[in-house]
Amino acid sequence: MSARILVVDDVPANVKLLEARLSAEYFDVLTASNGAEALQICQRAECDIILLDVMMPDMDGFEVCRRLKSNPATHFIPVVMVTALDSPSDRVRGLEAGADDFLTKPVSDVVLIARVRSLTRLKMMTDELRMRALTSIEIGVQAPERNAVADSGRGGRILLVDDRPSSYERLGPMLATEHSVDVETNPAEAVFNAADGNYDLVIVSLDLNDFDGLRLCSQLRSLERTRHVPILAIAEAENNSRLLRGLEIGVNDYLLRPVDKNELLARARTQIRKRRYTDHLRDNVQNSIEMAITDALTGLHNRRYMETHLATLADQAASRGKPLALMMLDIDYFKSINDNYGHDAGDDVLREFAMRVRKSIRGIDLACRYGGEEFVIVMPETDLHVAGMVAERLRRSVANEPFAVHKGEKRIEVTVSIGISTLEQKGEPIADVMKRADNALYRAKNEGRNRAVAIAPVHQPSSFLPQAAGRGR
Template identity: 65%
Template sequence: MTARVLVVDDILANVKLLEARLSAEYFDVRTATSGQEALDILDRSPCDIVLLDAMMPGLDGFETCRRIKNSPLLMHIPVIMVTALDQTSDRVRGLEAGADDFLTKPVSDLALITRVKSFVRLKMLTDELHLRARQGSVGVEDRFSLADLTRNEPGRVLVVDDRASSSERIAQGLASENRVDVEALPQEALFRAAEGNYDLVIVSISLADYDALRLCSQLRSLERTRMLPILLVAEPEDNARLLRGLDLGVNDYLVRPIDRQELLARARTQVRRKRYTDKLRDSVAHTMEMAVMDSLTGLHNRRYLESHLSTLVEQSIARGRELSVLVVDIDHFKSVNDTHGHDAGDDVLREFARRVRKNVRGIDLACRFGGEEFVIAMPETDGELARMVAERLRQRIAGEPFRIAGGAKQLNVTISIGLASLDGAGETPEAMLKRADLALYQAKREGRNRVVAAAA
């Protein structure tokens, strides 16, 4: 695994030591000796992870971390604070500043590399989501801070611990900011995590009759829980198992005795990261939807039609089923735009699409082909039935005026429809559309507001 790591420390010897350790693992290491220098580097070319000293002159590590996490362009970069401070209050302060983890010097090579690799994997996933969202030109860089992700809605946390006294303390410690469920049975916890809309799972590493790391592995292997953050609660002597857990994909950990403020801070960090990732996923889903949908009418677009109609033709031929296609054109649509304006034209298109959806079946495919032209593909529909559907749609359009300008005006609208049905085993989507289009032009020549079927 390779990634770009920024090491920030005002003591040059510490910088060189971390640089040597990380370079030995083939990381691309950049260095800075002050908080402001680190911010300048990140502004020029963001890194994959930041290792940040807490105590520095001028802009200290806590404020540097806070500025990184408050920047919409940098907030998804993991920050690990590496410092000689070892008090719980210092860890909490770092976590509240937005740090993703807090390691105390001297840090073992194994712990350092394991944590860096874990966060780099997470960063790579986030980068992939960013890339996919941006490809559709959907805005994902909304002006929000990490605090916005947890400000109005408490986190949902599942605690997996078979010791009642332990789970009760954890639940009480989280209660001020989260809704907490407790599950003592690990097998049941797996199902609850998959079914519940949780932001975080906290697992005790000391389960009596079950391997906690196996549960973590199972959570990572299920599709519905693969991205759910996991926080391990361990005993001081569980260092080796903790490192194994991190290697399996555990996001964070706490060592007993648990400090309530540190528990809250670490849980808050994981909930925010989960919600940030969910926000990106929603943007990606919206991007994918926009790629195949017409934003004005809500119907599928030409791109989707071209790929899906080919599948419908192939399946119909293979199964010996009927298939018909309607090409629909709104009559004299240009005069609507010229006389009443493009806003009125948009009103007509939206209302037309609404009436189309009400008059076709769920299995039918309705698409905006371009401008005022639409295509409706009807599986398992022969020419006679398709003509009946087309005639019914024509009547629904012509039978009731269209309201425009917020309902202040009404327009009489009609449509012309060309129809073509599947014609033998050698049929192609292009040929079907061509025949339907020729039938549409015949309908226009014959006076519009009518349905014409292509000759067999």
């Protein structure tokens, strides 16, 4: 697992020692002798993880970390403080400055490498999400970095898995000063509760009675609904090997007993902030996908999505020997709506029209805004007769109920013309089906509008669906 590690220390011997340890594990190592140099390297996005000394001249490690974590461009870089300071207050100060971990010198090679590998895995996952989310920024979705910098990490939902009363009766109230806490004393139920509870953090005691805490952590990582929930493990000091194993299977952080309240709260805040940030990134990715394939005004799929998936739907229909119906719809005299009532009213009509389309079709049908006031509906496993019935139902739902515009101040009559065709010959180009539906729509317009016309494939007779009573438009 290759990653670029920045070692920041003003003592050359310390730098050389860490550089040798990390290089032996095939990490790329960069070095800096002071905080200002480290900030410049990070600003240029040249490192993946920072190993940061605390006691440095001019700018100590706490200040360097605060600056990194307060900058939206660098706050996501994991920082591990490596220092001779070993009191709980020092650890809390480092964590509150934004550090992801606080290791006390002399650091065991095994502990150091395990922590770096764990953070590297998490950083790579975050980087992938950030790269995917870049397009969402370009199309107007707000980047989550500034919210992440301002997030206090408080107010989270925590599941504490611990079956020893002497432990959870002490830890629960500690956490409850900043978070909502549920205590699960039955480890066998913990995975199910974690999956159903939408938690921001799961804290697992590795010293459970008659249950392997590491197996519970592994189960949480294997389930889709809990895969991304941070896990904070708590163990006795002599369980060092189990903690290292926990980091390998996906534990995000750990604490040794006796637990210091301030350190517990600081580590919980750190993990909750990370969870919220990555959730925002995933939401941005999902939003960018939806925006790329969805028409913003109507909420229907857009033309790009339809053109991408239409051939696939046609191939599926042909391979299964099932028919496929396609409807083209055009709102009659839409330009006059815009001219007489304004474009806001036109938008109201388009939104309401899309709503009525959704109510008239099935979940498996594909409804798209083709452009302007034109729409396309693709109906798998539907022949010409059934498609005609659906089209007539939709036509009536439009014509029989006036459309509210201008926030309900006015109601105007609207009608729609519909052209229908089907794919019923294996191997027929879907473009031919589209062309027939377009021709049918043209004929519906010429015949007086407010009607549906179906044109069958060449081997079947065309059909004209009856116009409902009322004025054609």
